[in-house]
Amino acid sequence: MVHSPTLLLVDDDEVYCQVLSSALRKRGFNLLVAHNVKMALELVADAPPEYAVIDLNMPGDSGLVLVDQLNQLDDYIRIVVLTGYASIATAVEAIKLGATHYLAKPADADEIVAALGRQAGDMTTDVGEQRMSPRRLEWEHIQKVLVECDGNISAAARELGMHRRTLQRKLGKKPPRS
Structure with a gap:
């Protein structure tokens, strides 16, 4: 019997969750879905998942709170933070709190799975020379x-x-x- 890794998907956009959870199931994950931090913590209280995909901006506590809580439950959990409101400050905080990767929405299932599997940074990433407006x-x-x-x-x-x-x-x- 093949073990399907458990993935916690947390996003307040229910339609996005349905579409993404279906795509992730097809890629072999056993899904737990929540729409806020409180609901997510209740789902994983007894058994932390191996993976988590967490929206940053949700009603109530932010996804950063959940990143911290999940890392307290299990040091080895691999977490990708998703956001439609990407900023340098939140990316830095997410990584400091234990996120494995940080992606701007819209991100598809393949990008998310790749981010979950990344073990190290990418030195070939284009630094770019365009200044911020x-x-x-x-x-x-x-x-x-x-x-x-x-x-x-x-x-x-x-x-x-x-x-x-x-x-x-x-x-x-x-x-x-x-």
């Missing part, structure tokens, strides 16, 4: 301050010297490309 620099700075404030929007707004609603509006937009 002022809008992207602002986005990165906001993300850094938000991480430093443990995700507290009111505290981050005070730190940034802007109104809380203005910060919420900026966070609700997709990040600039470059």
Whole structure:
């Protein structure tokens, strides 16, 4: 009998979860699906999975909280963090907390499986010479301050010297490309 590794998929987008879980099952994974951190922790309380794919931005606790909790359950779990709101600050924090890899959405099942299997960094990755635009620099700075404030929007707004609603509006937009 062949062992199917267990993969925890956590994303608040239920349609995305259905599509991705079907694709991952076809690739040999036994799936556990949750739509928030609390639900995910309840699913894995007795037996941590070998793999996890976690959305970063969900209602309630962020995916970073779950990355930390899963690593406390099992040091060997391989975690890929997915996000539609990629930033340098959250990528660094995800890796520090124990994520194996960090991918920007949309990511397909093949990219995710490849990221789960990666054992080391890639020295041939193109560093690029394009500088960030002022809008992207602002986005990165906001993300850094938000991480430093443990995700507290009111505290981050005070730190940034802007109104809380203005910060919420900026966070609700997709990040600039470059």
